[in-house]
Amino acid sequence: MSKGVWYLEPPSIPKSPYFSSGVVIPPGSRVIETGGQNGLAPEGLSPDGRAASDEPAPPDAPAVTNAQTADALAGQTRRALENVRAILAEAGAKPEDIFQVRIFLVEGQDPGAGFAAWQEFLAAHVRTSVDGQEDAAVHQLNPPRPPLVTVAIVAALALPEALVEIEARAAVPADGMNDSARALWIEYLRANPELIAEGVCDDVQAWSFGAGKDMADELLALVLAGTKRATASSLEALLAEREQVPRRGRHSVILDGDGRARCIIRTGEVTVGALGEVTAAFAQREGEGDGSREYWLEGHRRFFGAEHRRLGLSFSDVIPVIYEEFEMVWPPEAVGATGAV
Structure with a gap:
């Protein structure tokens, strides 16, 4: 996604529409890194993955555990990505500047639920259209690609209720290079x-x-x-x-x-x-x-x-x-x- 890096896709290795194989970060680009973000909002994390400030579950709702519902993982993934977005914004970067994510997923979860939340995040925050001749030229010469993605399955995270933790790196072109x-x-x-x-x-x-x-x-x-x-x-x-x-x-x-x-x-x-x-x-x-x-x-x-x-x-x-x-x-x-x- 990021225009502050050059993507590497050697023809000798498989190419995925969901992640890139490598990048080169030009010295002129400014790199922003986040620490591991989980589903915590300022108010805390509820057992079903929603922030404590969200609409509470009905009193008669059946009890659920983190491992039993994909909704919990999706909710925590959305919140973690929102935390990433807020950190990038503090540095003047946007989600479309992300060139690498590392995802730590607690074993027993369905990765598909987290992936769906990631796709929602991209659709909401990343521009995929081409505006004008200059944009078209950039897309042709350095086509936009998804970020580098690493997913690790772990036994547990430091926060016992957390199901997912996400780190991100973003690069912003410097020196006025539009x-x-x-x-x-x-x-x-x-x-x-x-x-x-x-x-x-x-x-x-x-x-x-x-x-x-x-x-x-x-x-x-x-x-x-x-x-x-x-x-x-x-x-x-x-x-x-x-x-x-x-x-x-x-x-x-x-x-x-x-x-x-x-x-x-x-x-x-x-x-x-x-x-x-x-x-x-x-x-x-x-x-x-x-x-x-x-x-x-x-x-x-x-x-x-x-x-x-x-x-x-x-x-x-x-x-x-x-x-x-x-x-x-x-x-x-x-x-x-x-x-x-």
């Missing part, structure tokens, strides 16, 4: 498989230039035209917002103002210097306005000044600025049109 960015990145890697062997496939982030839709689209157009081959960032602002500092060789998927991936750039030379020390050559490589140093300084004083005020940082011409040069490497039609390498 579906559109992943689709373009996968396309680029497939055309350049040597990058995978070099370990480059995980060193990527997605972002847009400037602030706001109009500026993002305006600066992107300069990149696509081959005019803009550099960018600048306030080092203090990056650190304040805990963003990654540019480094040579890193790839970036550039998004337009609507969040759609339009091209991929690779960072070249990176230097740090005072804002007021920008060179005329760098201003020309940025390609904005008339390309002059004066135009660059006027625009960046305004942009960085507003950014520093928003973050509560002091501002002057001596703030450290990251001067980053880059080349566009994808898509090939845009690279060819600009003469970029």
Whole structure:
């Protein structure tokens, strides 16, 4: 299910529609793990698997034991999965980000009842439809798969009344890599498989230039035209917002103002210097306005000044600025049109 991992299904082993065989977790993905969750709600667990706050059983209902009814296992499984969902939500993850579950089942239970509850959980919380061309591309290149599943039959669990305990692991793509960015990145890697062997496939982030839709689209157009081959960032602002500092060789998927991936750039030379020390050559490589140093300084004083005020940082011409040069490497039609390498 998770889009934060790559699924492995070697053709030499059986393939199941209910679980996957293996995954690769890219370093760029954020992994969330839960401890073992059983059917406990804050109010406790009733013998038939319902939370104590649920509708009580009728007074004349026959007594049941955990081993005698599938309803107990189904009820506890639902509650355990709801506990998993709540933990993931605390970390900003969703059930569809789950890539592995471990299930501990007390012997004597019918696994089918728990499986039915799991299927209900997936139907309620996991999106299976494909929205738009970007989604379709991602599904084609890295098709969604069920998570890794391990089921162990145990004699008992620490909570005597518990029939099932579930652990889950989820992965959330980091660095702004939305579906559109992943689709373009996968396309680029497939055309350049040597990058995978070099370990480059995980060193990527997605972002847009400037602030706001109009500026993002305006600066992107300069990149696509081959005019803009550099960018600048306030080092203090990056650190304040805990963003990654540019480094040579890193790839970036550039998004337009609507969040759609339009091209991929690779960072070249990176230097740090005072804002007021920008060179005329760098201003020309940025390609904005008339390309002059004066135009660059006027625009960046305004942009960085507003950014520093928003973050509560002091501002002057001596703030450290990251001067980053880059080349566009994808898509090939845009690279060819600009003469970029």
